[in-house]
Amino acid sequence: MNARALVKSEETRARILDAALELFREKGFEQTTMREIAARTGLAVGAAYYYFRSKEALVMAFYETAQQELEPLLEVAVGSSKALEGRLRALVEAKFDYFAENRELLGALSSHVDPRHPLSPFSEATKAIRERDIGYFERALESVSMPKDLAPYLPRLLWLQQMGLMLYWVYDGSEGQSKSRTLAERSLKITAGLVRLASVPLVRPIRRILVELLEGVI
Amino acid sequence: MNARALVKSEETRARILDAALELFREKGFEQTTMREIAARTGLAVGAAYYYFRSKEALVMAFYETAQQELEPLLEVAVGSSKALEGRLRALVEAKFDYFAENRELLGALSSHVDPRHPLSPFSEATKAIRERDIGYFERALESVSMPKDLAPYLPRLLWLQQMGLMLYWVYDGSEGQSKSRTLAERSLKITAGLVRLASVPLVRPIRRILVELLEGVI
């Protein structure tokens, strides 16, 4: 394809996505129809489907660029502290802050628990995003002492916890999602405490069981 | 309403539900249309909607009667052991076994993470079911020693863990859901271990934080 044509195509795609996100923010994901999105872009419905596989794919496209825009912020977050707790809190808070405007929109994605669904955060299709994201938790653990046997699983476990926090946050109706913030604060404090505890020789037996469990599941 | 009419009405409702469940099992929830369900019952679509608010409400109706049928089985399960771990395992395994035939069907329900949605396991509408279910975990904890401050939260926490296990199980593609079974086994062993550990004076500070967290969230 032509370079100029490529640019134009990408512009059209962006215009559709922008219109969609505007409408999603204005009236919610479910209340917005594909016909409205197309109309606001000045195109027919078919055009929207030419660029996006489905209505939900629009949300996914948003999520993908968001994840890219987030990268420098996560970069800063992960380096903001020497302690695990501080790093984890910075990571989670960076996401809370970044997605604040579109919090409810993420609800449209979080409904996919089925790992076979391409839009699920656990699907094969979203693997690239997921692994990159897990990488930040790997870095948060850098120079943190932890038992050898648990080490390979910890980044993914922390990521999972953060996904849980995000999920809670998406549906958190409290003022300014304050409940989520304290939940994050306290649960991450506990997590950091447990990671420290995990190296204590006394807890080895229980850690053994945990590692066995993880081997079977992941 | 007439007694005879009431019986007939309930029979029709049951016929619709049966037809629906048959079809769901034959070709999956999504692949089944309301028109097919009505046709198999020998009625028009409208009739199905007279008895059930929505397609998903059919699954919910199934779940409600299932929960009732499960009660005697859970009763047995909760009394099957003196130890917490044994009781929890019996409870979870009773559910796995009972729902085995309709495992995939539960996927249609589990997609509702949004607590505002009436079919969510966390919604106001499903509160009665949920509280009854939590009651079994309360009973599983009977005559198990645990710290006072944590006691009010434990049943709900155990219920939550079991919900997580059920969710994993619903999408578990391994032969006979063996992965879920080992996951349940091992994670419940850890849970029971942690409950025992929670009473140890040394862990009081970390338990304090956990309790604070729970106060803020529940």
Next chain:
DNA sequence: AACACGTTCTGAACATGTTCAAAAGGAGAG
């Protein structure tokens, strides 16, 4: 029998996500 009235049932109509055959556009080749 005729009527009134609540319950049950009908099926067309509607809303909306999605598909698809065909039209329109545009760029390069001859």
Next chain:
DNA sequence: CTCTCCTTTTGAACATGTTCAGAACGTGTT
């Protein structure tokens, strides 16, 4: 300029969950 080929766009058609005005039914009353 015309033809070809690929990309983009159109908009009607489709599938399916859901609604709803009205028909049919059944039962008790007069």
